[in-house]
Amino acid sequence: MLKTDAFAPSRFTSEGTITLRGAKVPYRTVCEDNVFYDNDGKPIASIFSYSYFRSDIKDTKSRPVIFAFNGGPGTSSMMLHVGFLGTRRIKYRDIDDDSLPLPHYESCDNEQCLLDIADIVMVDPVGTGFGRLLDESKKDLFYGIEPDAEAILTFIQAWLARYNRWQSPKYLLGESYGCTRAATVAGRGSLGASDRAFSVPFDGLILIGNTVTVGKHFRDKAPVHPAVLAFPTLAAVNWYHNRPSNQTVEEFVAEAKRFADTEYLLALYRGRSLDADTREHIIQRAMYYTGVSREYLERRGLVVDDVEYRREVIRHKGRYVARLDGRITRPLYDPPM
Incomplete structure (x- = not known):
């Protein structure tokens, strides 16, 4: 396990341009650790985020933000990122091609990216992708339906404050178990909590491979x-x-x-x-x-x-x-x- 005293939060930025629906869209990306600390100031976990901002927008108050995560619940945002939402995606072969894909794999501009209409934040929850659990004794704070949702909500609250986006329309996009996560996050966000200063009202949910009603798979x-x-x-x-x-x-x-x-x-x-x-x-x-x-x-x-x-x-x-x-x-x- 990675030792907490050796952990240094990462942050990477880049810029690019993509053509979406006939228009050139310049953008900036910020990929970073979002660290959780205990009462003594020791880092105990990190949610990793990949934020895409359209960079030619002056007033962002009315610009939507989509927070997206995959399911599992142990899956990172990779499949949504390189398959659907990112500015670059895997280059797909014909869907009826029976041959196994072999390296080297190709990527291409994602012409279906939503960055022309909304900023996008891909999320790796704690223990998925680059999201890390740094203190094994604190796992109960992050693993489980409710703790997971509370951690995601805490991250979103901090992200909104960091980038001054409280006024932006806010959407949650989940795939598979991510649908259950999105519904739980939205519910907790609307209710608030004793240890959170603010509620986080969301404007909508985007559910892909909906699991909200998948009760047959549970008790x-x-x-x-x-x-x-x-x-x-x-x-x-x-x-x-x-x-x-x-x-x-x-x-x-x-x-x-x-x-x-x-x-x-x-x-x-x-x-x-x-x-x-x-x-x-x-x-x-x-x-x-x-x-x-x-x-x-x-x-x-x-x-x-x-x-x-x-x-x-x-x-x-x-x-x-x-x-x-x-x-x-x-x-x-x-x-x-």
């Missing part, structure tokens, strides 16, 4: 059947690969969600008490929206399992879809990703 059951919750996502994957309709993906998914929220939910509740005509109607609609076979639906009692679905939706093509991105496919004989 408590989800309040709604998991197959109903997953249904719109499965419909989107089916639309992408099989094009069952001339509708746009938004129209198709909205229609699938209405079916899932009403007829499908009631059918799962009624189970074996469904009459034959209603059961046949549900099977036909579920086949249409999800792309799975009649045999699968009858075998699974109308339940479309989101894990099994990856192997069912394009089984007729001899392929399965990836776990983290339903557009990506691999040969069916490969082990699941």
Whole structure:
């Protein structure tokens, strides 16, 4: 373990320019440790942040700030950083390319970066990426749903003060467990705390791979059947690969969600008490929206399992879809990703 008496906070800055949606955007980056100290002034942990500022903005009061983190909860912000939010990203290959990527890996300008409309702060929580736990005896202050959220909130409060951004619209962006983290941080921020001078009101949450309702993976059951919750996502994957309709993906998914929220939910509740005509109607609609076979639906009692679905939706093509991105496919004989 890194000794606290050897720890020296790091800070790096750089400048660059990127073209976004036809306009040149100059920017400045600040990558730095954000250190937590005990009552004796000894450093006990650090959250590492990567801040991107658009540098041609004079008045930042109305300019949004997005604080972004990945999930795990042990994952750094790397995947969001180099895959989605940063000014540079990994250069992707064709999503149906079955060959394994080999070094040397390439990067390119990220034409989808949001820096033209908002400043971006990527966050490595304590114990992830360059975020460090410096005193093992203090881990309970940072590990766990509530301590983790409180540490993130304390960091955000300090960041807002350091860069004079209290007046800026503030957003939290989380991926996977980061969604749970974002919701918890926002909740604690709105309530305040006895050991914090200020509450931190947020203007919105951006949830990617939402886990807020993923109760089936924990001790408590989800309040709604998991197959109903997953249904719109499965419909989107089916639309992408099989094009069952001339509708746009938004129209198709909205229609699938209405079916899932009403007829499908009631059918799962009624189970074996469904009459034959209603059961046949549900099977036909579920086949249409999800792309799975009649045999699968009858075998699974109308339940479309989101894990099994990856192997069912394009089984007729001899392929399965990836776990983290339903557009990506691999040969069916490969082990699941």
